[in-house]
Amino acid sequence: MAYRRKKAVFKACTKCKALVSLEASKCPICGNESFTENWSGMIIVVDPEKSKLAKSLGITKPGKYAIRLGG
Amino acid sequence: MSEEKSKSPGSVRYLVLRTTANQEINVALMLESVAKGIPNSGLYSIIVPPEIKGYIILEAKGLHVVNRLIRDIKHVKGSAIGSLSEAEVERLIKTVSPIEKVRPGDIVEIVSGPFKGLKARVVSVDIQKNLVTVRMLEASYSMEATLPGDDIRPEKRK
Numbered sequence: 001m002a003y004r005r006k007k008a009v010f011k012a013c014t015k016c017k018a019l020v021s022l023e024a025s026k027c028p029i030c031g032n033e034s035f036t037e038n039w040s041g042m043i044i045v046v047d048p049e050k051s052k053l054a055k056s057l058g059i060t061k062p063g064k065y066a067i068r069l070g071g
Numbered sequence: 072m073s074e075e076k077s078k079s080p081g082s083v084r085y086l087v088l089r090t091t092a093n094q095e096i097n098v099a100l101m102l103e104s105v106a107k108g109i110p111n112s113g114l115y116s117i118i119v120p121p122e123i124k125g126y127i128i129l130e131a132k133g134l135h136v137v138n139r140l141i142r143d144i145k146h147v148k149g150s151a152i153g154s155l156s157e158a159e160v161e162r163l164i165k166t167v168s169p170i171e172k173v174r175p176g177d178i179v180e181i182v183s184g185p186f187k188g189l190k191a192r193v194v195s196v197d198i199q200k201n202l203v204t205v206r207m208l209e210a211s212y213s214m215e216a217t218l219p220g221d222d223i224r225p226e227k228r229k
Contacts, residue, residue: 014199034198034199036198038201040121040122041121041122041164042118044117045116046103046117047116052083053115053116053164054115057164068167068168068171069198070201
């Protein structure tokens, strides 16, 4: 039986791991133009100033980020 | 009278929320939109850990914040249960896949497929497609192969 892969809703920037919509051509965070649909795990930063995890990951802008790239 | 808000650094809690399996991202997105609608909601970040089904982690000011936010959200099962330490959450989110660690020139070991057990030198890395091109070191002639990023284990840096 063929394995049905779940369709990705977002693609991840290969430089800063920010998640953007599939139609986007440029990363709004770092301006990179290279993306991947192979990502897993997500961190949504709502308040980067108060979030300790955002600080430890070096995230300064609110938004969605992938945790792992490459499956 | 000066109005200074006291910031207590130890007031962050990591709470675990149970969701329907495979709906973790949808719940996280709904929570984000609810939190954005409330100024100073007390929710700092939402974590959907990789490879853990049916649970998300919320970094928030306290349990009351989470209970208020999840009130009318679909696919949430029960109220927030248990809390994690910062070290435990960091261990979950600071995982890197092998493909992110390797650079051209590194020595890797192939861990699955027909070349399992062989050592190889990385020629190129394609993060977008999750593929690594390697040149076998133990082959009698120069042989290149393109493998999935999960089939290799970094052995030695260039």
